[in-house]
Amino acid sequence: MSQSYPYQDAFNRTLQQRAMAQATEDEYNATLTDFFKYLENFNPTYQRDHRVNQLQTPDVEQYLAMLVDARKIQNQTYNKVLSHLNVYFKFLFSHSWTPYLPTLDLKSKPKQAAQPLNYRWVDDLDSFLADPRLHVYTRLTLLLVAQGYPVQAFLQPNFTANLKTQSWSAPAQQFLNELQAFLAPLQQRFQSNDWFLKQRAAADPHLTLPGLHKYLKPDEAIVGFALSPTVLYQGYLVNYLRRHPQLSDREAISALHLEPDSIDYYRRLAQRAD
Known part of the structure; x- marks a missing residue:
C-alpha cells in the first residue's frame, strides 16, 4: 500500500502501541x-x-x-497540528531518520475565546446552491457537508461511486445538473467519475484539501462567513442537533457518525446556540 508521507507505516505502528482511539490516529495521519x-x-x-x-x-x-493566514485556523487547531508534527519528528529523531527536531523551538499559541459557530448556513443552503457568484466547488462543498459528509470523506477518490442522491431536494438536483455540465470535460479528460478534479493536467487529477481552499477562500467575501470545511461541518452538526433535540445520545451518534466522547461537546454547542 502506498504511503501518504514518509515512514507512515512505522509511525502508525508506534501510534497503535499507545493504544489511542482510531479517530485520534486518523487525525495524526x-x-x-x-x-x-x-x-x-x-x-x-x-x-x-x-x-x-x-x-x-x-x-x-x-x-x-x-x-x-490562508485557512484562518484557530489557536486550538494550531496547537493540535503542532503537537501532531512534534510527535512525528520526535519519532523520526529517535530512529535517527532525521538529524533535526524542527518543532523544538516552536511554541504553542494561547487559548482563544471560542468564536461563535455559524450553524445557520445550513438553513440557507438552497440560496447558496443557486448563487452563480459562488464557485461550483464551493457550492458542492456546502451541499455535501449539509448531507453529513466531512471533507476527509468527500475528497477521497471513488467517493461518488456509492453516493445516493435521488432523495436530495429539488434545488440540490438542479445544482447537480449544473455540476455535471461543469465536470463533463474534466471527467472525460481524466477518465474519472469523481467530482473534485483539478482543472489542469496532473498525474493525480484529484483536488487536495489545500487546492479546495483556493476555491473556498475567495468566496468567503460573498457569503460573509468562514468556508473552512471543518468549521462548516461543526456548524452542520450543531444545526442537526438543534433540529432533533429528542434524539438519544446513541441515536445521534449513529445518525452523525460521531465518536461517543464528542456528543456532549456538540450538544452543549447546540444548547448554547441562539
Whole structure:
C-alpha cells in the first residue's frame, strides 16, 4: 500500500502501541498527509529530493503560517497540528531518520475565546446552491457537508461511486445538473467519475484539501462567513442537533457518525446556540 508521507507505516505502528482511539490516529495521519502535500507543492527544500531528513524549523513554520493566514485556523487547531508534527519528528529523531527536531523551538499559541459557530448556513443552503457568484466547488462543498459528509470523506477518490442522491431536494438536483455540465470535460479528460478534479493536467487529477481552499477562500467575501470545511461541518452538526433535540445520545451518534466522547461537546454547542 502506498504511503501518504514518509515512514507512515512505522509511525502508525508506534501510534497503535499507545493504544489511542482510531479517530485520534486518523487525525495524526490527516495532519501529516496535508503537511507533506503542502511541502510537495510549495516548499523548495522538500521539492528538490523529497527527503524528510532535510526539513528544518523554517519549513514547519512556513506550513503553520499558511494554516493561519490562508485557512484562518484557530489557536486550538494550531496547537493540535503542532503537537501532531512534534510527535512525528520526535519519532523520526529517535530512529535517527532525521538529524533535526524542527518543532523544538516552536511554541504553542494561547487559548482563544471560542468564536461563535455559524450553524445557520445550513438553513440557507438552497440560496447558496443557486448563487452563480459562488464557485461550483464551493457550492458542492456546502451541499455535501449539509448531507453529513466531512471533507476527509468527500475528497477521497471513488467517493461518488456509492453516493445516493435521488432523495436530495429539488434545488440540490438542479445544482447537480449544473455540476455535471461543469465536470463533463474534466471527467472525460481524466477518465474519472469523481467530482473534485483539478482543472489542469496532473498525474493525480484529484483536488487536495489545500487546492479546495483556493476555491473556498475567495468566496468567503460573498457569503460573509468562514468556508473552512471543518468549521462548516461543526456548524452542520450543531444545526442537526438543534433540529432533533429528542434524539438519544446513541441515536445521534449513529445518525452523525460521531465518536461517543464528542456528543456532549456538540450538544452543549447546540444548547448554547441562539
